[in-house]
Amino acid sequence: xxxxxxxxxxxxxxxxxxxxxxxxxxxxxxxxxxxxxxxxxxxxxxxxxxxxxxxxxxxxxxxxxxxxxxxxxxxxxxxxxxxxxxxxxxxxxxxxxxxxxxxxxxxxxxxxxxxxxxxxxxxxxxxxxxxxxxxxxxxxxxxxxxxxxxxxxxxxxxxxxxxxxxxxxxxxxxxxxxxxxxxxxxxxxxxxxxxxxxxxxxxxxxxxxxxxxxxxxxxxxxxxxxxxxxxxxxxxxxxxxxxxxxxxxxxxxxxxxxxxxxxxxxxxxxxxxxxxxxxxxxxxxxxxxxxxxxxxxxxxxxxx
Amino acid sequence: xxxxxxxxxxxxxxxxxxxxxxxxxxxxxxxxxxxxxxxxxxxxxxxxxxxxxxxxxxxxxxxxxxxxxxxxxxxxxxxxxxxxxxxxxxxxxxxxxxxxxxxxxxxxxxxxxxxxxxxxxxxxxxxxxxxxxxxxxxxxxxxxxxxxxxxxxxxxxxxxxxxxxxxxxxxxxxxxxxxxxxxxxxxxxxxxxxxxxxxxxxxxxxxxxxxxxxxxxxxxxxxxxxxxxxxxxxxxxxxxxxxxxxxxxxxxxxxxxxxxxxxxxxxxxxxxxxxxxxxxxxxxxxxxxxxxxxxxxxxxxxxx
Numbered sequence: 001x002x003x004x005x006x007x008x009x010x011x012x013x014x015x016x017x018x019x020x021x022x023x024x025x026x027x028x029x030x031x032x033x034x035x036x037x038x039x040x041x042x043x044x045x046x047x048x049x050x051x052x053x054x055x056x057x058x059x060x061x062x063x064x065x066x067x068x069x070x071x072x073x074x075x076x077x078x079x080x081x082x083x084x085x086x087x088x089x090x091x092x093x094x095x096x097x098x099x100x101x102x103x104x105x106x107x108x109x110x111x112x113x114x115x116x117x118x119x120x121x122x123x124x125x126x127x128x129x130x131x132x133x134x135x136x137x138x139x140x141x142x143x144x145x146x147x148x149x150x151x152x153x154x155x156x157x158x159x160x161x162x163x164x165x166x167x168x169x170x171x172x173x174x175x176x177x178x179x180x181x182x183x184x185x186x187x188x189x190x191x192x193x194x195x196x197x198x199x200x201x202x203x204x205x206x207x208x209x210x211x212x213x214x215x216x217x218x219x220x221x222x223x224x225x226x227x228x229x230x231x232x233x234x235x236x237x238x239x240x241x242x243x244x245x246x247x248x249x250x251x252x253x254x255x256x257x258x259x260x261x262x263x264x265x266x267x268x269x270x271x272x273x274x275x276x277x278x279x280x281x282x283x284x285x286x287x288x289x290x291x292x293x294x295x296x297x298x299x300x301x302x303x304x
Numbered sequence: 305x306x307x308x309x310x311x312x313x314x315x316x317x318x319x320x321x322x323x324x325x326x327x328x329x330x331x332x333x334x335x336x337x338x339x340x341x342x343x344x345x346x347x348x349x350x351x352x353x354x355x356x357x358x359x360x361x362x363x364x365x366x367x368x369x370x371x372x373x374x375x376x377x378x379x380x381x382x383x384x385x386x387x388x389x390x391x392x393x394x395x396x397x398x399x400x401x402x403x404x405x406x407x408x409x410x411x412x413x414x415x416x417x418x419x420x421x422x423x424x425x426x427x428x429x430x431x432x433x434x435x436x437x438x439x440x441x442x443x444x445x446x447x448x449x450x451x452x453x454x455x456x457x458x459x460x461x462x463x464x465x466x467x468x469x470x471x472x473x474x475x476x477x478x479x480x481x482x483x484x485x486x487x488x489x490x491x492x493x494x495x496x497x498x499x500x501x502x503x504x505x506x507x508x509x510x511x512x513x514x515x516x517x518x519x520x521x522x523x524x525x526x527x528x529x530x531x532x533x534x535x536x537x538x539x540x541x542x543x544x545x546x547x548x549x550x551x552x553x554x555x556x557x558x559x560x561x562x563x564x565x566x567x568x569x570x571x572x573x574x575x576x577x578x579x580x581x582x583x584x585x586x587x588x589x590x591x592x593x594x595x596x597x598x599x600x601x602x603x604x605x606x607x608x
Contacts, residue, residue: 094519095474095598125587142443142593170399170499179583194522195474195499195596199580199589215398215526218498222519276503279483283429285503289446292499294399 025278032268033259033296040263041298042152044211046253048072049245050079052213054089054237059213060256061173064153066132067166068124068205071175074117075186075207076244081115083187084242089220090188093228095195098217099176101188103236114187123181124205126165134164135262137270139287143167143198147290149261153209154290156201166206169196169291171214175205193218196291211256211297259296269296329582336572337563337600344567345602346456348515348560352376353549354383355558356404356517358393358541363517364560365477368457370436371470372428372509375479378421379490379511380548385419387491388546393524394492397532399499402521403480405492407540418491427485428509430469438468439565441574443591447471447502451594453565457513458594460505470510473500473595475518479509497522500595515560515601563600573600 050061063072078084084100091099104110134157136148144156147167154172157164166172172192177184184205191210210217220237223230230236245253259266270293275284354365367376382388388404395403408414438461440452448460451471458476461468470476476496481488488509495514514521524541527534534540549557563570574597579588 092523094522139446140444142446143589143591181586196593197596198593199577199585199596201589202587203585218398219396219523219525221523273503281503281507282485283506285447285505287447289500289502292501292503 026272026276026281026284027268029269029272029296032265032272033298036259036263036265040260040265041257041300042260043257043300044152044245046245046248047076048208049256050075050208050242051245051248051254052084052242053240054213054216055240056216056237057213058254059216060211060254061208062152062211062258063208064166064206066151067127067153067155068175068207070121071124071184071186071205071207074121075189077117078114078187079242079244080247081117082241083112083115083117084239086238087112088236088238090236091190091227091229092193092220092222094222096193096197096228097174097190098193098220099188099190099228100239101176103233105188112187114185117185117187119185120182121185121205123184125181125202126163129162132164133262135266137288137290137293139274139289141290143201149266149293149295152258152261152295153206154293156290163202165202166209167196167290168192168198168200168204168206170194171210172196173207173209174200175207177204191217198291211258212254255299255301257298257300259298261295266295330576330580330585330588331572333573333576333600336569336576337602340563340567340569344564344569345561345604346564347604348456348549348562350549350552350557351380352512353560354379354512354546355549355552356388356546357544358517358520359544360520360541361517362558363520364515364558365512366456366515366562367512368470368510370455371431371457371459372479372511374425375428375488375490375509375511378425379493381421382418382491383546383548384551385421386545387416387419387421388543390542391416392540392542394540395494395531395533396497396524396526398526400497400501400532401478401494402497402524403492403494403532404543405480407537409492418489421489421491423489424486425489425509427488429485429506430467433466436468437566439570441592441594441597443578443593445594447505453570453597453599456562456565456599457510458597460594467506469506470513471500471594472496472502472504472508472510474498475514476500477511477513478504479511481508495521502595515562516558559603559605561602561604563602565599570599573597 048063048065052059065072089100090103102112132150141147147156154167154169175184176188274288277284348366352367352369356363369376393404394407406416445451451460457470458473479488480492578592581588
């Protein structure tokens with residue numbers, strides 16, 4: 001029997017093909033990235049780079065400094081005062097979010113001190129006016145007038161209203177809050193682990209985006225209580241430590257680079273996915289949705 | 305400190321509110337379902353209902369008999385001859401698919417016999433012409449001219465081309481295949497566990513949809529090999545058994561009902577999600593994407 005295991009093989013592997021066939025086929029992302037130039041990659045600012053060390057490995061998050069500066073500052077304070085060390089993954093709701101923070105955060109008597117961090121922050125749900133890079137996608141969006149990428153983040157904008165915001169895509173990290181718009185402070189964060197819940201857009205502050213380690217956050221057992229909270233304290237995973245890359249000696253940092261979302265190679269990667277046609281994909285979609293695009297990340301210490 | 309754990313509370317819990325506030329607030333799905341009538345729910349045909357028993361529990365899949373009849377028939381044959389018993393979860397690729405089948409399927413010498421099932425099937429990637437129920441969504445779609453629901457399945461259609469197809473949303477079950485369009489036979493299946501990979505639409509046959517148990521399929525550790533294959537055989541989860549509900553004595557079946565996608569209550573659930581406005585959600589999306597809608601399922605033996 002032939003392989004039934006080849007689903008989407010063409011997505012990942014560059015199959016050896018005759019030169020004559022090459023022209024007809026969409027190049028793979030791997031091939032396109034191999035041809036990228038060094039200046040097409042950026043090294044995130046270590047002051048915006050968060051290492052969250054879990055028993056299963058390291059999750060790396062880039063803070064959205066330019067989009068939610070008050071939240072980025074407060075999260076940096078929490079990290080520098082080691083607030084997150086020993087806090088836990090408290091909630092995993094299938095096809096929605098993995099959330100972490102102080103399991104006793106609801107209980108004033110038991111809640112961990114926020115130290116010098118603020119308890120309340122301005123509701124940075126959208127960005128009003130100002131300048132920012134914007135690489136627009138060509139196929140529209142169900143939710144917003146325009147969507148695209150800005151410095152690696154998936155964003156939507158409404159030019160008429162003069163507003164833009166980071167969208168809730170897979171891997172987006174948001175700030176949990178209570179009912180009041182200003183009740184979020186970054187001490188409890190969530191990562192999107194399912195179909196992009198775009199109805200959260202403009203209702204919550206986005207803290208940043210997971211660059212590495214989503215496969216850890218997405219594979220925790222789902223909680224059995226409403227909203228995916230764990231029934232028993234022992235089901236919670238305890239966070240070993242959360243540090244800023246800037247506070248880790250340079251030699252001990254995890255090497256990471258992100259493909260610039262204004263680069264030619266990123267445009268080519270998107271185009272190849274929009275119009276993928278090869279031996280496996282015979283009917284190209286011809287379109288692509290914002291949250292179907294993964295921004296490539298690489299370890300610059302490894303040869304491509 | 306106030307709860308940081310209340311993200312999306314309003315999505316799940318009906319908060320007690322003053323009657324005067326009620327009118328301004330979007331009803332919750334829970335409230336809407338509580339008011340549904342018995343005739344708004346359907347009991348899936350047991351001949352199309354698959355019980356896949358894994359060590360972590362039961363996954364229930366509804367076969368898309370009306371959309372991919374040749375595949376449904378072949379999968380029924382495989383199930384009735386106990387083909388799947390002892391096969392394994394062979395691949396979990398983050399934000400993409402969990403795939404199961406014969407780990408040795410690629411190796412002609414070792415592959416499990418398909419019994420009386422067919423090795424090759426017509427490429428039922430789209431449905432041409434014919435009549436089928438279609439509850440159209442109002443907000444458009446990035447990929448297709450029209451999207452909506454048909455008998456519980458998320459579908460797209462292109463009226464001009466006279467074609468319709470089940471879309472690859474979270475929980476959609478597809479038929480893995482080799483490069484050739486007719487190389488799929490249902491002996492290896494995959495479930496979508498991440499952002500809807502709509503570029504698979506019209507390139508693969510959709511076998512059905514997971515009605516229950518997605519939280520099992522979505523939480524397996526991701527495989528470390530390319531495409532999420534597991535490195536070591538011992539990482540694979542072995543399937544205990546796969547049975548058709550029709551072959552299980554009625555008293556031993558898992559009670560399950562699905563909200564009719566042409567019902568008033570389903571329309572109300574969609575509308576409430578499109579325009580959710582309450583104490584937490586202050587800016588309603590005003591729109592909804594096809595794959596953001598979960599078709600409600602219930603256990604009719606439990607009181608609502």
